[in-house]
Amino acid sequence: MPNAHFLKSDICSFPFEKEDFTYIFKADDKKESLIFCKNKEESFFLQLIDKDDSYLLKSEKITRPTNIKIVQDAIRCFVEKNGLKIISSNIFSKKNHLKKRSPFLKDILYFKDFEVAREVEIEIGFGSGRHILHQAKKQPHKTFIGIEIHKPSIEQLLKQCELQGITNIMVIDYDARILLQILKSNTVSKIYLHFPVPWDKKPHRRVVSRAFMDECIRVLKPNGRLEIRTDSENYFRYSLEILLSLKKGEFKINKNSSLEISSKYEDRWRKMEKNIYDLHFINQELSKPLQDRKMVEFDKRVDLELVKRKFSNKTIRGDDYFVHFEKIYKNDEENLIVIKLSFGDYKMSEHKYMILRDNTISFLPKEILPIRQNLLALETIKEYMHESK
Numbered sequence: 001m002p003n004a005h006f007l008k009s010d011i012c013s014f015p016f017e018k019e020d021f022t023y024i025f026k027a028d029d030k031k032e033s034l035i036f037c038k039n040k041e042e043s044f045f046l047q048l049i050d051k052d053d054s055y056l057l058k059s060e061k062i063t064r065p066t067n068i069k070i071v072q073d074a075i076r077c078f079v080e081k082n083g084l085k086i087i088s089s090n091i092f093s094k095k096n097h098l099k100k101r102s103p104f105l106k107d108i109l110y111f112k113d114f115e116v117a118r119e120v121e122i123e124i125g126f127g128s129g130r131h132i133l134h135q136a137k138k139q140p141h142k143t144f145i146g147i148e149i150h151k152p153s154i155e156q157l158l159k160q161c162e163l164q165g166i167t168n169i170m171v172i173d174y175d176a177r178i179l180l181q182i183l184k185s186n187t188v189s190k191i192y193l194h195f196p197v198p199w200d201k202k203p204h205r206r207v208v209s210r211a212f213m214d215e216c217i218r219v220l221k222p223n224g225r226l227e228i229r230t231d232s233e234n235y236f237r238y239s240l241e242i243l244l245s246l247k248k249g250e251f252k253i254n255k256n257s258s259l260e261i262s263s264k265y266e267d268r269w270r271k272m273e274k275n276i277y278d279l280h281f282i283n284q285e286l287s288k289p290l291q292d293r294k295m296v297e298f299d300k301r302v303d304l305e306l307v308k309r310k311f312s313n314k315t316i317r318g319d320d321y322f323v324h325f326e327k328i329y330k331n332d333e334e335n336l337i338v339i340k341l342s343f344g345d346y347k348m349s350e351h352k353y354m355i356l357r358d359n360t361i362s363f364l365p366k367e368i369l370p371i372r373q374n375l376l377a378l379e380t381i382k383e384y385m386h387e388s389k
């Protein structure tokens, strides 16, 4: 991760600017601060750690833009503007990252009302991108949506699209289980899930579940397909069991079949002579339209002193949603606070910062999806902001 370790010295008062960046404010929690930073395309935090006689300035995980070059530049500009004396840093390395945000990288809300006349196919967890690139080149008349949570894989795919002049891929940096919940019903022709995260890794990271299958069926057109390919017999059997419990739909099973393109993972498993299972589900349902859900509105008049006084690291649990208040960062001079939160569905929580400033409440990253567990969690946060307990 980009960082710069430098000797302590005076820092310009906020806000200040350098090149493309505006450094808007700093908020502190003991020996750690957040610096709110913006350029034309992105808003994010840098994290400043007090190491007694030096500071470490680094990328902040939750708000980090997908394009790491932007964070490197933000740290470099901060260091240069303040004339800081560097002890060590990795921001001046010459790695060839994309400088500008790619037009093919989309924010999650872009997909809320997404519908195009062309056929749409989705790949969940594209990893090295070999399969999605192959499909997009072979079928230029279709639109492909690639969903990943691993930022270096996303950067790599965007770079390949640019180098190879591929324009029919859209990339999204988000949990696929959440994205599926906001896509319109009956709009997708194919969903590929190839070699999902191994079965034995943390169960909450498992993509397939009954709820996931329900969402796949909802977004697939009649005759649309879900293609699961895995080296894990457990994963295969579990997915099959769910599909067998459905009333409608057809499926096809295969073992050790070859595809036109082999992914990095597949190459590895083949070398180890592991079995590879294919489970294809062909949807036969026309699903109901997605119910339109209204976003929770926050009352602007929040008593910041009250929130500061009562704040503690705590979790509020509902039946199938939660809110965890983790940390509070304060800037008393500016009369602002930033709260680090996670909330939503227990298995696929959202991680955000809530910024309370100038009688406004905003979130970073800013998109909050109107899915049921998020809305319940936001109502809980709203109550918390206003009740005096």
Ligand SMILES: C[S@@+](CC[C@H](N)C(=O)[O-])C[C@H]1O[C@@H](n2cnc3c(N)ncnc32)[C@H](O)[C@@H]1O
Binding pocket: 124, 125, 126, 127, 128, 147, 148, 149, 150, 153, 174, 175, 176, 177, 194, 195, 196, 197, 198, 205, 207, 263, 264, 265, 266
């Ligand atoms: C085992 S790798 C397989 C990659 C690729 N499909 C292949 O065959 O080489 C699983 C990939 O899924 C991604 N992933 C895991 N959970 C995800 C989720 N909830 N949403 C989107 N991508 C996810 C991981 O980051 C990882 O790149």
